[in-house]
Amino acid sequence: MFTYEYPHPAVTVDIVIYTLRDDELKLLLIKRGGKPFKGKWALPGGFIQMDESLEEAARRELEEETGVSGVFLEQLYTYGEPKRDPRERVITVAYYALIPSDRVEIRAASDAEAVGWFAMDELPKLAFDHEEILAMAHERLVAKLDYSTLAFQFMPGEFTLTQLQQVYETILQQEIDKRNFRKWILALECIEETGNEQRDGPHRPAKLYRVKEPGKVEIIK
Amino acid sequence: MFTYEYPHPAVTVDIVIYTLRDDELKLLLIKRGGKPFKGKWALPGGFIQMDESLEEAARRELEEETGVSGVFLEQLYTYGEPKRDPRERVITVAYYALIPSDRVEIRAASDAEAVGWFAMDELPKLAFDHEEILAMAHERLVAKLDYSTLAFQFMPGEFTLTQLQQVYETILQQEIDKRNFRKWILALECIEETGNEQRDGPHRPAKLYRVKEPGKVEIIK
DNA sequence: GCAAAAGTGTTCCAGATACACCCATGT
């Protein structure tokens, strides 16, 4: 038992975990195994521990649910409406994470009945205020695609320009001219040819590229 | 006394309160009257109450320190390093506020020895991690000046284009071409002539403008 | 009439957009 002179809220982290799969933007949801909202889908997350920072808490939860570490993770917003959790006052610090398409590996965590990747257009109703969190995460993702090199965080170690273009087209939901896209992306000087080619059908092989500084997300324009 | 099954952090809000005064960007600091960091300067802020939202807490603190309400206030970032406060685990949700130059009125709050407006180049050493908060607030302010109509939040009800230009020049710390600035700002169609003029010296009077939708901050470009 | 700030247009350049064909391969 822990006792304080003044009331304290509980603090959680919730994470919007994005990846690209089957040419669709997908995010990870867990089916809640406990109260409240038992049986409803929700963002992965949990209570912070007293000896870890907020980002450490988010990375711990991320790894518990997906097994991945070292991926892009950024704080999104903090939600603290007094009644957002029916149990007690809970303030949640929301993060969003991007997982490269070749590192997806779901692990069912103990406190969830089920885990699943959902496309944006097949989302179930969510627990708490998680739909609001999702809306803000998506807004941020779309915005950052435009003014930063965030999209590279979805790419595997080697990729073709067409694959990269599909990432932009999938998230922005609009077609992009191939020549202009290539001119623009190469002018950023953030990627380089690996020298390898990908051949996967009756057509000319595609050059493979890699990101020069994989961890880095630069502001552009 | 308040008792919980698991340990809970304390949660505070801290506010970076900006205004423009004497052609300088200034922010409000308070001299701490209590422990920890007694006698040091810090951002205004305080513990959240259990029945108010985070933004309500920030607005309450803002009004306690300055007397103003209804001004621009936006969440900045949440800081939660385990040791950022020596007393106990304290997580702070930082906000920043912009006060129009004609509404500045300091009120000394009970928990502060002194209150003062500081220019960016005359800041004292600050308590806690408040310098980090300030750095992020300034970064956000400068960025938003470029891609939104945030600057209007500093303006009084009526203002001249030269005054508006000075706001940009002061915050961005660079000179702007008068003709290009006027062309750009008028093309936004966010301000309109009031019909009044300001005459204040041996020169041609300046037209006065007002913001069409004073509360609104639009994303531009 | 002079000093001081307000007001006003045009040229130039760079970056974004629009657009269509040839290339290398597997079957």
Added chain:
DNA sequence: ACATGGGTGTATCTGGAACACTTTTGC
């Protein structure tokens, strides 16, 4: 040989940047 996706260049448009003189007033 043909079907498939990979790869490339030019003309145009648009928004930003550079730049100097006239206007109105108070003294």
